[in-house]
Amino acid sequence: MKVAVIGAGSWGTALAQMLAGNGHDVGLWARKPEVAAAINAEHRNPRYLSDVALSEGIAAASSYEDVLRGAQAAVIVTPSSVMREVAATLADAVDADFPVIVCSKGVEEGSGLLPVEVFEAEMGNAARLAVLSGPNFASEVIRGIPTGTVVASPDEGTATFFQELFATEAFRTYASDDVIGVELCAAFKNVIAIAVGVSYGIGYGDNTAAMLMTRGLAEMSRLVVRCGGQALTCMGLAGTGDLVATCTSEHSRNRRFGKMIAEGGTLEEFVERTHMVVEGALACKTLETLADAYGVELPITDVVRSVVWEGADPRDVAKTLTSRPLTTEFYGL
Ligand SMILES: NC(=O)C1=CN([C@@H]2O[C@H](COP(=O)(O)OP(=O)(O)OC[C@H]3O[C@@H](n4cnc5c(N)ncnc54)[C@H](O)[C@@H]3O)[C@@H](O)[C@H]2O)C=CC1
Ligand SMILES: O=C(CO)COP(=O)(O)O
Secondary structure, three states, X not given: OEEEEEOOOHHHHHHHHHHHHOXXXXXXXXXXXXXXXXXXXXXXXXXXXXXXXXXXXXXXXXXXXXXXXXXXXXXXXXXXXXXXXXXXXXXXXXXXXXXXXXXXXXXXXXXXXXXXHHHHHHHOOHHHEEEEEOOOOHHHHOOOOOEEEEEEOOOHHHHHHHHHHHOOOOEEEEEEOOHHHHHHHHXXXXXXXXXXXXXXXXXXXXXXXXXXXXXXXXXXXXXHHHOOOOHHHHHOHHHHXXXXXXXXXXXXXXXXXXXXXXXXXXXXXXXXXXXXXXXXXXXXXXXXXXXXXXXXXXXXXXXXXXXXXXXXXXXXXXXXXXXXXXXXXXXXX
């Protein structure tokens, strides 16, 4: 079958390669025409994972019309900040039961809406929508290094469709019906990875990182449950799995960004240097929208937001975490 992959950054490139390896024709949408042209001419992405030779089954284009022509499903891998415009463009181009899976990790700014809610608002028919998330660094996945992921949809048939579409021996896919849980874990773990990066950046140690990850998981679980997701999802690949991967790996842009900001760098410098998205920088704001709406305390997220957006000194705000009133380990779940 032909599959359209929307977004030719690191993750879109890795997923396109995997789908082509599974025998599918792939239409890969790249924002820049010169990137699409280079992929077609040289079978390499000139900007992301450029050391990997791409399958000849991948045809890139910078128009939706070209990549969607003849496609039977779409895979969304743009930064979460543009998901509404992607959904609106797609809505005009495909019919009402065309399957769409969102692999971006984030929450919409302003509304606090999760990816499937945004796509449903623009395209209707949530039953054909799904999300994919797990411990999935693109640079490892594209090299066939084993991992797993979660495919969640409100509809069992759609979850199974995408579960089978992506599964390889090295990429084990698990189906779920907890769309809210998977989406929130995906956005949340990036914020905690920034916190861990900041913590290392100011000279704290591995114990501190472990505490941030564990209390971050508690924070994530509180929000997931209050928003209607399942606590167990937080223990799975999209939750603990991705949290551990992102907080402990040098691959993680969010963790590296956290370290850099603690050492005096800025978000603009990081993006300028890497041309990559740091989803946790936006998520520390968008998750607060949900926390306010549902009355959930997110102390680590608050601190990350104040460091990233309000110029707070990490050493000072770290004290607001360690001086909080003593409490029981599991409250309010
Ligand atoms: N890189 C990874 O290992 C993984 C990334 N993801 C998620 O995938 C999503 C995409 O990230 P990456 O593929 O890593 O991208 P990237 O950080 O490698 O590259 C940024 C991409 O965003 C595109 N972009 C920038 N502004 C845009 C706009 N206005 N409209 C459309 N596209 C625009 C760029 O053209 C480029 O393709 C993010 O939500 C990320 O969290 C999820 C799992 C793994
Ligand atoms: O989501 C990811 C791995 O699962 C990628 O994380 P970073 O964006 O921090 O690199």
